[in-house]
Amino acid sequence: MRWKRKRLLFRALRKRRQLQPVHDRTRAIARNDILLFATIRNEAERLPHFLKHYRNLGVDHFLMVDNGSDDGSAEYLAAQDDVSLWQTSHSYRLARFGMDWLTWLMIRHAHGHWTVTVDADELLIYPDWPRRDLHGLTEMLDHDRRPSMGALMLELYPKGPLSAQVCQRGQDPTEILSWFDSGGYTTRYQPKLDNILIRGGVRSRMFFAADPSKAPTLSKTPLVKWNRRYVYVSSTHSVLPRRLNRVRGPQAPGAISGVLLHTKFMHTVVERAAIEKQRREHFENSDLYEGYYDGLIGDPVFWTPESLHYEGWQQLVALGLMSDGRG
Amino acid sequence: MSVGFIMLAHQNLDRAAQVSGYWAQNDLPVVLHIDAKAEQREFDDLKASLAKFSNIRYAPRRNCGWGEFSIVAATLDAARLMLDEFPEVNHVFLASGSCLPLRPAAELRDYLAERPETDFIESVTTEEVTWTVGGLDLERFTLHFPFSWKRHRRLFDRFVDLQRRVGYSRHIPEGVEPHLGSQWWCLTRKTLAAILDDPKRQEYDRYFSRVWIPDESYFQSLVRKHSTNIESRSLTFSRFDNQGKPHVFYDDHLQLLQKSDCFVARKIWPRANLLYRRFLGNEMKALARIEPNPRKLDKVFVQANLRRTRGRAGRRTQSRFPMHDLWAIQKTCAPYSVFEGFTDLFSNFQTWLEKRTGARVHGHLFSKRGAEFVDGAEVYAGCLSSSSKLRDYNPRAFLENLLWNTQGEYQCFQFGPADRQAIGNFLASDQNARIHVITGAWAVPLFHSDMEFGRIRRVAARYQAIEAAHVERLRSPHTRAQVKLWTLAEFVENPMPVLQTVLNGIDPGASRKLTEVPRLVDLQGFGRFVQKLKNEGMNPHSVGDFPLDDIPGAKTPRIKPYAIS
DSSP: OHHHHHHHHHHHHHHGGGOEEEEOOGGGOOTTOOEEEEEESSOTTTHHHHHHHHHHTTOOEEEEEEESOOSSHHHHHHTOTTEEEEEEOSOTTTTTTTHHHHHHHHHHHTTTSEEEEOOTTEEEEOTTTTTSOHHHHHHHHHHTTOSEEEEEEEEOBOSSBTTSSOOOTTSOGGGTSOEEOOSOEEEEEETTTTEEEEEEHHHHHHHOSSOGGGSOOOEEEEEEEOOTTOEESSTTTOEESGGGGOOOBTTSSSOBOEEEEEOOOSTTHHHHHHHHHHHOOSSSOGGGGHHHHHHHHTOOBOOOTTOEEOOOHHHHHHTTSSOBSOO | OEEEEEEEEOSOHHHHHHHHHHHHHTTOOEEEEEOTTSOHHHHHHHHHHTTTOTTEEEOOOOOOOTTSHHHHHHHHHHHHHHHHHOTTEEEEEEEETTOEEOSOHHHHHHHHHTOTTOEEOOOEETTTOOOOTTSOSTHHHHSOOOSOTTTOHHHHHHHHHHHHHHTOOOOOOTTOOOEEOOSOOEEEHHHHHHHHTOTTHHHHHHHHTTSSSGGGTHHHHHHHHHOSOEEOSOSEEOOBOTTSOBOOBOGGGHHHHHHHOOSEEOOBOTTOHHHHHHHHSTTOOOOTTOOOOTHHHHHHHHHHHHHHHHOOTTOOBTTBOOOSGGGGSSOSSSOEEEEESHHHHBTTHHHHHHHHHOOEEEEETTOTTOOOOGGGOSEEGGGEEOOHHHHHHSHHHHHHHHHHHTTTSOEEEEEOTTSOOTTHHHHHHOTTEEEEEEETTTHHHHHHOOSOHHHHHHHHHHHHHHHHHHHHHHHSTTOOSEEEEEEHHHHHHOHHHHHHHHHHHHOSSSOOOOOSOOOBOOOTTHHHHHHHHHHTTOOOGGGOSOOOOSSTTSOOOOOOGGGBO
């Protein structure tokens, strides 16, 4: 695993030339700032609320890589005072789904900072989040000597067909995507990476009933007190060194954990599925995902009478989908 | 008469300043000891913010380490300062920088004014102490501890071991009766002065500087020498978690703390803005004359600690994935019943059971065709899919999730040799499972089927082998489930007690009468069918000793008439 980590770090070093700085404001980063890293492509509808959400959480600086957007996302980001932007038109897939680029930026800028690494359609929440910002949360993690926090990716969907309701630019997507699957998540321990693999949820129920082992992984570790020797392995599902993946009890009972509200299934997902199917830039085995994209293009209804309406973090703690660190 | 506070603080000095300012403003003098390790700049800020109060003093700053005598020395300095500088003070209250007053200052003053002679200090003899982590109680007083417990745990443990083996024991000075208790006390001027001016104080200080964690024993022991009126309890509300660390209160404890009726609580998380605002603001509710009652909260904390150590049974997430054997005793979150063979024998077993008990009675949840949820639902509680592949991807997660998602409702389901067997081991090892098996009942549908006999024979042999392996697992000493086994013959002989057992198993408290029984399927000629299987060379042993009913002169099975459709 140590060699794997070194290999991945070296890989990021090689890919650094693919990045063109557009607006580098990283000189403004102060010592205890919380940083956010993300790769984006055509996220103009999501970005205003994305930035607002994480600013409210106390993120001090955003370090973003734009992978060839043509909808004005890059211009929008470049105009923000707390965003440093890089651009690249190289392959997302060959850069380990953007991870190589971010790894390079993290080597340079994240050392010693608490960092959030997410996609533009992921909104991180955790117990008591509107009142306790990330500075408060990370202080608590520091106090418990925890270098990382885990989060379950919770996929939100609308009632009715996916494309039926339109989310306006800047609107909170959870106003429309307000339903979720509350049970049906399977957990499995992976000794190799010392992490917990969680699968299930609505995508698994809708599209992967034929081969559940191909369903997307829902366990992530998006919040880490970074060191330049660290590296994410596959997306943010696992990170090296392995001890960072140990975000669970019982060795340390009742670890606090969060949820990434996944706002992928906005009205735009249907047309995007057609584009993504063409681009073949997502997932290791794009062939396996043909059925998935075809399913999305068909504008399906995810909602069932068993779906739950999202009511806030207290509900997710009560359901056991995240933990307030007390059990 | 007044109360004076000694506050020991080492970090988050802004909160310490806020709280001491609150006391000073309410005419309660404060002596602050700020750890020498705290930054000078922070200390200057604190002094500046408290400059407007004339009743605040600063004890000389010492470098304090956890569990070291320096904490006691700092407290003694501060106490001396308090007694000398504020002659009106009759009670001295020891607090920390992370303490928060929960009731108005005037209430505390009145409460103590009514008890001018009482010393509030938890002081328990070492034999009675139950809370010490690591098992050191009396030995704290009789051994040497040159190594830091926090930094050199192994050396610490080894050295303790060595002293035990050698039989080493320190001499305890005369007049010291070893007592332990919470560090946070409230003593009268008289007692405190007696401790400070004790002629043998130098000897005691020298002795206690080698005792382990003297802040929990110095005053607690010496107060026994000087005080005649000890209330052995702390006025400061604090709780320790299972690792022996103080419980940290956060905003979500607001209601709990309001209910405690205690005067002061610790530790408060420095960013618990809501708590600080609420308890230091004007909104503090007056409770006049109510006795502090931390007991009220103990139950809540015991539960919280239990949940912390055991976690929430039956729920695995990223932050909670029990891997140790201890956690595996209770695998699911609620009891449930598994029925094997009952639907083969009764045509309306599910509806009957549901009506009699109010439980949720599913069909074969592990059927190869997919999970047969009650009423044929395709998506059940919590959006569980009935897809067989999704279920078989992780059968135990499927069952754990079903039980978690349906908490409050009792779940039952059918199981048999035709189902996917992967879950069998889990069922047997789960304490929550109540398994009722009628072995050989799978033969009844075969008896009714119109398949050709050669095929029936092969299927029967396969089912019997599967069932035998399953039953063997259920009978193993590692089984934790409650298991009830009957052979088909035993059951047919006398079905009533079996049905009664089924009802009692679901709801042990309520004694339900068997007023109505399910319809038994037609078993005329079944004995002959069994004989035919035997004639084909198979040994249907799991059916039991079933009588041949249609041989002229043979005894007909005594099936109760009401149980026949």
